Amino acid sequence: AVGGDLNAATSVETTAYYARVLAADVPLALDVLSDILSDPAFDPEELQREQNVIVQEIGAAEDAPDDLVFDKLQEIAFPGQPVGRSILGTRETVRSFDRRKLAAYLKRNYRAPDLVIAAAGGVDHAAVVAEVERRFAGFDGPAAPLPEAARFVGGSHVETRDLEQVHIALALPGVPQRDPGLFNLQVFTSVVGGGMSSRLFQEVREIRGLCYSIYAYHAPYADTGMFCLYAGTDANDVPELMRGVVGEIANAAETISEAEIARAKA
Numbered sequence: 001a002v003g004g005d006l007n008a009a010t011s012v013e014t015t016a017y018y019a020r021v022l023a024a025d026v027p028l029a030l031d032v033l034s035d036i037l038s039d040p041a042f043d044p045e046e047l048q049r050e051q052n053v054i055v056q057e058i059g060a061a062e063d064a065p066d067d068l069v070f071d072k073l074q075e076i077a078f079p080g081q082p083v084g085r086s087i088l089g090t091r092e093t094v095r096s097f098d099r100r101k102l103a104a105y106l107k108r109n110y111r112a113p114d115l116v117i118a119a120a121g122g123v124d125h126a127a128v129v130a131e132v133e134r135r136f137a138g139f140d141g142p143a144a145p146l147p148e149a150a151r152f153v154g155g156s157h158v159e160t161r162d163l164e165q166v167h168i169a170l171a172l173p174g175v176p177q178r179d180p181g182l183f184n185l186q187v188f189t190s191v192v193g194g195g196m197s198s199r200l201f202q203e204v205r206e207i208r209g210l211c212y213s214i215y216a217y218h219a220p221y222a223d224t225g226m227f228c229l230y231a232g233t234d235a236n237d238v239p240e241l242m243r244g245v246v247g248e249i250a251n252a253a254e255t256i257s258e259a260e261i262a263r264a265k266a
Contacts (some may be wrong), residue, residue: 004029010087012074014222023122027131037110039248042099054094061088065167066104066232073169077226078156081148106239112136113143148226165232171246174218174225182220185227189218190264197263199248204231209242 004021006029017036019029061067071086080083086093117136119128152173173182193200193216206208214231229249233241 002028006032011155012083012087012219026119026123026128030128030135037093037106038136038138039114040052040102040106042102047097047099047102054088056168057089058094061086065161065163065165066230068229069169070149072157073171073228074157074226076114076157077171078150078151078224079153079155081146081150083221083224102261108162109144110139110224111141111144115139120147134232139212150221150223156247164234166235166238168229168231168233168238171227172227173263174220174227176223176225177220179220179225180217182225185225188252189216189227189263191248191256191260192216192263199252199260200229200231200245203216203248204241204244208240208244210237210244 002021002025004019004025007018008017010016017033019033021029061071071088075084075086116138117128117132119125123125154171173184184186190198192198193214195201195215198216200214201217204214205212211231211233214229216227216229218224219228229245231245
């Protein structure tokens with residue numbers, strides 16, 4: 001009723017719950033967020049409806065090869081490991097959740113040492129801290145158990161479908177979030193595949209005309225990372241595209257210029 005926005009998002013290692021409201025309604029936003037996380041109803045009928053929604057979302061992802069290819073990439077890079085599983089889960093796992101399982105997960109994992117609360121915009125720092133101390137006091141206890149350490153394994157996966165394009169994703173081991181080399185790799189990633197001035201975009205798309213979309217990115221996690229590349233091309237152009245991609249990555253490591261580094265930093 002105050003015109004605010006409430007939502008949530010899940011990534012490989014974190015789940016975020018957030019609200020955007022006018023400055024006067026910050027206490028209300030914190031009240032709603034703390035209530036959702038500390039005392040959720042988990043009404044059986046609502047759970048069933050949401051399970052149906054997520055199953056539909058899984059179906060939509062399976063129908064989008066340019067999305068599905070990244071799930072497969074994660075799975076092949078980290079086979080048989082939590083970090084290698086799809087964020088959406090499977091139809092079977094989604095259908096298996098009930099109030100007891102969800103409540104047990106929250107009790108085990110939603111603890112103060114693992115919780116970050118951030119606020120930006122028209123907020124008063126002291127007032128936010130006071131509200132948080134009051135509303136999130138119940139999130140006590142030790143940190144949740146550490147997850148299994150990730151191990152980059154790698155491999156290959158080819159899935160044949162009747163499509164206009166071949167969607168290609170490639171990954172190499174990256175570095176963890178706290179590795180000092182993270183910033184070097186971010187600059188290198190930008191030079192190689194970050195935007196229209198990158199080497200891959202210029203060589204593979206602009207000069208050779210082999211694809212419409214091509215880019216590289218680095219995904220850092222707590223204890224590992226992935227240097228990744230994506231391209232979509234015609235089936236007949238795959239061999240030439242891959243030769244260009246591998247050659248450009250190898251070449252960049254030896255011939256990267258100060259001008260390219262300065263542009264990537266900027």
